[in-house]
Amino acid sequence: MKLLYITNGINGAGGLERVLSIKASYLVELYSYDVSILCLNNSAENPFYTFSNKIKIYSIAVRDSPIQYLLDYKKGIKQIVKQVKPDVISVCDDGLKGFFVPRIIGTQIPIIYERHASVNLNTNNSITGKLIRSLMQSQLKCFSRFVVLTDSNIKEWKGRNIVAIANPLSFAPHSGNSLDQKKVIAVGSHSYNKGYDLLLKAWKEVIIQYPDWKLSIYGKIDAEKEFVRLAEKLNLKDKVFFFEPVVAIQQKYLESSIMVLPSRSEGFGMVLIEAMACGIPCVSFDCPSGPRDIISDGEDGFLIPAQDVSIMVAKIKALIEDEDLRLKMGTTAYENVSRFLPEKIIEKWDSLFKTIVYENNL
Numbered sequence: 001m002k003l004l005y006i007t008n009g010i011n012g013a014g015g016l017e018r019v020l021s022i023k024a025s026y027l028v029e030l031y032s033y034d035v036s037i038l039c040l041n042n043s044a045e046n047p048f049y050t051f052s053n054k055i056k057i058y059s060i061a062v063r064d065s066p067i068q069y070l071l072d073y074k075k076g077i078k079q080i081v082k083q084v085k086p087d088v089i090s091v092c093d094d095g096l097k098g099f100f101v102p103r104i105i106g107t108q109i110p111i112i113y114e115r116h117a118s119v120n121l122n123t124n125n126s127i128t129g130k131l132i133r134s135l136m137q138s139q140l141k142c143f144s145r146f147v148v149l150t151d152s153n154i155k156e157w158k159g160r161n162i163v164a165i166a167n168p169l170s171f172a173p174h175s176g177n178s179l180d181q182k183k184v185i186a187v188g189s190h191s192y193n194k195g196y197d198l199l200l201k202a203w204k205e206v207i208i209q210y211p212d213w214k215l216s217i218y219g220k221i222d223a224e225k226e227f228v229r230l231a232e233k234l235n236l237k238d239k240v241f242f243f244e245p246v247v248a249i250q251q252k253y254l255e256s257s258i259m260v261l262p263s264r265s266e267g268f269g270m271v272l273i274e275a276m277a278c279g280i281p282c283v284s285f286d287c288p289s290g291p292r293d294i295i296s297d298g299e300d301g302f303l304i305p306a307q308d309v310s311i312m313v314a315k316i317k318a319l320i321e322d323e324d325l326r327l328k329m330g331t332t333a334y335e336n337v338s339r340f341l342p343e344k345i346i347e348k349w350d351s352l353f354k355t356i357v358y359e360n361n362l
Contacts, residue, residue: 003027015167037056037057077101090111092114114147173277184203185259186215189220217240264307283315
């Protein structure tokens with residue numbers, strides 16, 4: 001089967017790029033798919049994650065002005081689709097333009113949209129936010145399937161073509177984490193959505209009682225270094241350490257005892273299942289959407305009310321204070337995360353691709 005992914009690029013360190021590298025490579029190597037990936041402006045050069053060398057990479061150039069951008073985007077996609085002749089097209093683009101790909105290329109080839117973020121990422125209660133949400137919703141019917149990551153995500157949209165397929169684990173589970181390191185880890189790019197301002201306020205309270213514990217944050221640091229400066233303002237020097245993304249993030253999890261996800265919104269929470277695969281209990285806000293579909297509250301981690309810093313402080317302290325609780329939750333996390341193994345997730349994608357091709361040929 002010929003499969004074409006349309007995305008912005010694969011050289012970033014985000015969750016979308018990580019998941020695409022796993023899925024595309026798995027389909028090529030183990031399911032014998034013919035996979036192509038279409039990127040913009042050579043953004044496939046020097047990919048952050050590893051992609052199978054059997055995958056074909058294409059790039060189209062788009063200019064900066066909105067009108068020229070759309071014209072280049074339409075022309076480039078149509079050319080590549082004509083060249084590749086895919087059986088299925090899958091759009092991996094959380095921006096607004098991705099919703100209009102079926103109208104842009106006007107093909108009879110079945111098209112899937114993969115939504116990797118909560119609708120809250122792009123919209124708010126402003127007039128502009130409501131308009132964007134309305135435009136997105138209006139285009140769902142143009143896709144053969146609209147794929148979200150969790151059952152909670154399904155509730156954000158309206159349509160009969162919506163299905164949920166979770167993200168696969170990016171590495172094999174690793175048991176035996178002693179959880180005796182006095183380290184807490186958080187992973188994700190520096191943005192308002194990731195909630196590091198909330199985490200830093202919580203950590204300020206935690207270290208009053210536990211000054212020998214450290215917090216490490218891995219993720220792309222913004223140009224303004226907003227959270228780095230906030231940590232300095234909160235006098236958290238030598239208590240919080242910021243690092244750029246690393247490919248070998250598994251090792252960093254294995255060097256930690258607690259994982260915290262302070263996000264205001266998530267599409268899934270890839271970092272949660274990665275931490276759980278390393279036997280780490282997680283403390284996460286119950287943000288839309290994803291954490292509630294991953295964490296079993298009180299069993300393999302703590303799910304706390306969105307943006308409630310005081311409860312976050314209490315749950316982090318509970319795990320610091322009680323080593324037996326950490327170990328029990330960590331062991332349960334390791335056991336529960338097996339449902340996200342790649343062989344289980346990619347099987348669902350293979351079934352979906354074959355189903356929509358069959359439907360298209362009726």
